[in-house]
Amino acid sequence: MQILLVEDDVRISDFVVKGLVENGFNVQLCASAEEAREIVFDTSFDVIILDVMLPGVDGIQLTKMIRYKSILTPILVLSALNDTEDKVAALDSGADDFLVKPFHFKELISRINALTRRTKYQKQEIHQNDILVQELRIDLDKHAVYQHGEKIELSPKELKLLIYLAENKDRVVSRTMILNAVWGINFDNNTNVVDVYISYLRNKIDESKHQYIQTIKGTGYMMQG
Known part of the structure; x- marks a missing residue:
């Protein structure tokens, strides 16, 4: 201790x-x-x-x-x-x-x-339907995200992206996989929407000395658990 x-x-x-x-x-x-x-x-x-x-x-x-x-x-x-x-x-x-x-x-x-x-x-007492990633807690029932106990305001797409990354924490996911899971299989694969929303998320959840979402060059992204 x-x-x-x-x-x-x-x-x-x-x-x-x-x-x-x-x-x-x-x-x-x-x-x-x-x-x-x-x-x-x-x-x-x-x-x-x-x-x-x-x-x-x-x-x-x-x-x-x-x-x-x-x-x-x-x-x-x-x-x-x-x-x-x-x-x-x-x-x-x-x-x-x-x-x-x-x-x-x-x-x-x-x-x-x-x-x-x-x-x-x-x-x-944390609900079984929560996802925990270090200091982040995602309440799937309430569709809410908390960091150090404080609520973080996310858009519906940001939340869906965060949930997908958290469910696959410590696993590399490609941009195509993210597109299919978050935006749907028919979404334009040539778009940079994944990178844009990753940036949005980082601005809201990253801390001064810790980056939750890692860029895996040439492959995609990985959320560190």
């Missing part, structure tokens, strides 16, 4: 990292929100643990940034502040749990396990 810990107090971070590693977790430590921001947007974690009082950008602001980017990783906030207003502010910013310092390490482990169980159950 991968955990990101954002804590600037060396005494606390040493204690938490040591305990988590002893319990079988893999931990990446950041001493500031700015450092964590560069990592969390490009790396997948099972749980994010962060302190509220950080130098520069604080934990509440970092939580809002993470949620703004549609990253749904469970967030556990650590804080020496125990007022109701502080807890409400953390939870309203997008955090999933709040733990007051000082805390017993067994309680920290218990809360981490609870957060990961909840995430596991949520994933199990």
